[in-house]
Amino acid sequence: MKILIDVMGGDNAPQVPVEAAVKAANELGIHMVLVGDTEVIEKELKKYKYPEENISIAHAPDVISNHEEPAKAVRQKKTASVVVAANMLKNGEGDAMLSMGSTGALLTAGLLIVGRIKGILRPALATTLPTAKGPKLLIDAGANTNCRPANLVQFGVMGDAYMKNLFGIDSPRVGLISNGEEEGKGDELTKKTYPEMQKAPFNFIGNIEGRDIMEGNTDVMVCDGFVGNVVLKTVEGMGSVIGKKVKGIFKKNIITKIGALFVMNGISEFKKAMDYREYGGAPLLGCKKLVLKGHGSSDLKAAFAALKQAKTFIDMDVNKEIEENLKKLNTEEMEDA
């Protein structure tokens, strides 16, 4: 198994991606291809011990930042790390790629260079949310702002295969995010999508509302990328606001600081449950090979979790299951409707 890692992307590049790659080469026996500036990588690698046959370097001196227009940058910067990695993935020189750099650039490279699984209309970004009942999948979390019913149904197929294989759920409950539970509720898109979801080869449980999202009774929550992006960031933003408030309450004075000691265990457990670093990255599902987005601020723990996740994705051959379930969908009929 060979995994490509973009060593130039993310807040903690190149240290964290290199260290995570070395750890994966050592502990998971994966062949890691470090994509980035050779000089920089060689200097970082000197810090570690690793089996030489499990580490190689692909030179890519350029990098695409968060501030560049992704489509333009991916077209023009042929030697940017994310572009080089995507081309290698396309050419069979790897089984998956991980980047903690610009999300837009990674989505563009995945779509335009790696390419789609046959039959997939649009790949979608799938992210896990830390709900009351553990991590659950939100798809699309931001790749496609304007969708048709066939897109959403395909997101359901991809999310279903992902949760089965990555989280070991037998029959994932797939819900459609809407403004009411009843079948008749929704905007134009979701109203047309509902009956198509009922015919799809997964366990469709109907519409779910915003209040259900963090309850965790739905394994795969489907929506277009505009709604998904707003939901994901609302949850992140609210988590951050509440986190700061709670910290403020405990740090107010000596009395409250003492109080904090009494509940420290519970607080730590809760923080751990809400910690994105536990759950790896967000896959762009629907590409021919796994394209994985790691959080920009990933530390070693988060980056290593993402590499383990990539290994599981490849071991379980999730893409094969997606391909097979796609055959059970009559997407063309949906598109004509």
Next chain:
Amino acid sequence: MKILIDVMGGDNAPQVPVEAAVKAANELGIHMVLVGDTEVIEKELKKYKYPEENISIAHAPDVISNHEEPAKAVRQKKTASVVVAANMLKNGEGDAMLSMGSTGALLTAGLLIVGRIKGILRPALATTLPTAKGPKLLIDAGANTNCRPANLVQFGVMGDAYMKNLFGIDSPRVGLISNGEEEGKGDELTKKTYPEMQKAPFNFIGNIEGRDIMEGNTDVMVCDGFVGNVVLKTVEGMGSVIGKKVKGIFKKNIITKIGALFVMNGISEFKKAMDYREYGGAPLLGCKKLVLKGHGSSDLKAAFAALKQAKTFIDMDVNKEIEENLKKLNTEEMEDA
């Protein structure tokens, strides 16, 4: 000033609406019209003392429940409390109405019976979110699932007038909820809306992302009713999940229960800041007269806060400001574009 209150709607009807009406008649000097079953109301009223000239009853023996199809129920149930109240409002027998019953029925009655301010294409439900910097407005929180740019710009005009007059903000910051801050970000609707917002007669600060919503740096957050409903309920749901978790942490054992005593003040303050009962109800802005939705589970405090809010709305003549600012908008041009 005369305010109509639907005495039959809400989880705590008729007790809470009647008690809140009596309190408003006593303390705010408002003439309250109690709309509902006369026999039930008279029985409730016997519990209280109040100036007789400030309380009257409008007989409406029927009620529309949350489970009924709103449009159909409003058309058919001519003697339902919400329908009777809306007709009285339309006929000048009141200056505002408050209901804690079915949201759908109230929105329908507002739109079809009370009617729109001249020039308003669609009224919108405006709700306050308890952000890190106090209550901020989300509009539309669920009345319109499919919108055009002209609708969103009008929501901005209405939200602006509301925050100026109800919260005393000189120049409310109006933001457009999108999937990125840059002007080019958004779905079809928001991309087309952005340039129209720039020309509108309010302080447009550009796109805001999900993570900005609970930070509280935007006074008026504009979106279509599908997105707004999902955002509102995601926030409510997450609040409830975190509330339960925190309670669980403090109630785990005798040690944690002692810890809770040390931070009780901070927790109470925080709970108060997050308490919807502090902020009254959600107005359906854009109707000829104020149509106000109270939370279904409103207690006396929440219902009375809603009546005070209605009084301020009338005192400040918010609808007049909306009408005047509407004239500065070229909605027809937007509609033709």
